[in-house]
Amino acid sequence: MSIPVTDIAFESSQVNGIGLHVLTTDKFKTTTMVVFIEQALSSENVTKTALLAHVLKRATARLPDSKQLREHLDFLYGAIFDVDVAKKGERQILQLYLEVPNEQYLSNETTLLEQAVQFLGDVLTRPYLEDGVFAEKYIQAEKESLRKRIESIIDDKMKYANQRITEEMFKGEPFSLLVHGQRADLPTITADRLYAYYRELLSHNPIHLFVVGDVDRGQIEQYLARHLQIERGEPAQLGPLAVQKTVSEVREVVDRLDVTQGKLNIGCRTQITYRDDDYPALVMTNGVLGGFPHSKLFINVREKASLAYYAVSRLESHKGVLMMMSGIDVANYEKAVSIMKEQLQMVRDGKISDMEMNQTRATVTNQYRELMDSARLMIDFTYNGLLSGRRRGLTELLEEIGQIGIEEIRRVADKVQIDTIYLLRDRKGGA
DSSP states (O other): OOOOTTOOOOEEEEETTEEEEEEEOSSOSEEEEEEEEEEEOOTTTHHHHHHHHHHHTTOBSSSOSHHHHHHHHHHTTSOEEEEEEEEETTEEEEEEEEEEEOGGGOSSOOOHHHHHHHHHHHHHHSBOEETTEEOHHHHHHHHHHHHHHHHGGGGSHHHHHHHHHHHHHTTTSGGGSOTTOOGGGGGGOOHHHHHHHHHHHHHHSOEEEEEEESOOHHHHHHHHHHHOOOOOOSOOOOOOOOOOOOOOSOEEEEEEOSOSSEEEEEEEEOSOOTTSTTHHHHHHHHIIIIISTTSHIIIIIIIISOOEEEEEEEEETTTTEEEEEEEEOGGGHHHHHHHHHHHHHHHHTTOOOHHHHHHHHHHHHHHHHGGGGOHHHHHHHHHHHHHHTOOOOHHHHHHHHHHOOHHHHHHHHTTOEEEEEEEEEOSSSOO
């Protein structure tokens, strides 16, 4: 059964306390499975969740070292597998990803799909243990790996600037935390504490499994019931996603490092998230302002004024953040800030050309349509709706995008408040 051009229609059910969402389609020759485990982003748990992702993908009870685990992936016809964490608003999401060929296209008769579900069950519910807890040798190795990952963020100055403005702008809010955790937490995490946390997470936190491929939902449910059994208690109440905060004063923050190019970020609160009626208009607003090469920031800051090596804007849909980002010569700081503010004001004033509207609408629409070419993107789109509490259909969203006019963009841009202006600059010169 093929899926329609603009619909992403997962069928949902519950198996063993896990939300199962299956999209049956013959569009792909592989089957993609993603498990999402939701956790409230917090200083107490952020490092444990990140470390757990690394430990879980190291070994299982059936495959007790990394070599055997890799060989088993080869046995599953070169399956692609990973475990990682992501930040969506004030949620930290532990994600297990597995992609295997569809057994219909294999020359040998095999139960590859069931074996894939069994492998997911191994990783999630039957990890490799020593003395009833995670193996100390893997804990120590993955702590070191995570420490390097946390410290290496300074090597990518664009990511570093984005994290620093996030820390400053959301000081005191969970959103300020780096998704990979805090280096200072690592010595305090022991094997037994991490195992107790894993059991707690598995027992109480929301878990969803998404499957996309030419599969039978009933068969998936049978495999899941057989191989992914979890003792589930009362579901955790994670609380609402906090986004509303009025800006009383614009802050300016300057960091100095040995860099040759300045990074200028301007962080804005929009008070609008994925679940709000104004979200489609916010997407269009970001597109007109700085989402694309035809947008105001790129054309006016980079091309016409030659003030920046790059000038873009990006949205964080679950926290309602609009971030303007540019790479500049620090001598142009004041001028660059001024002209970037001017571009936002022009959007607020509705000074938007037909070309900007038409190209933004076409580009945004094409981006959403491209979701249909990727199983992973279709899963992420649907999970974003589930996480936010508003499950939009792709058709519904495209229709809304098609109806957004300049007045809606002007009205939404009026809600956008500049919160923090951040500059990462060299060690020379004045303040």
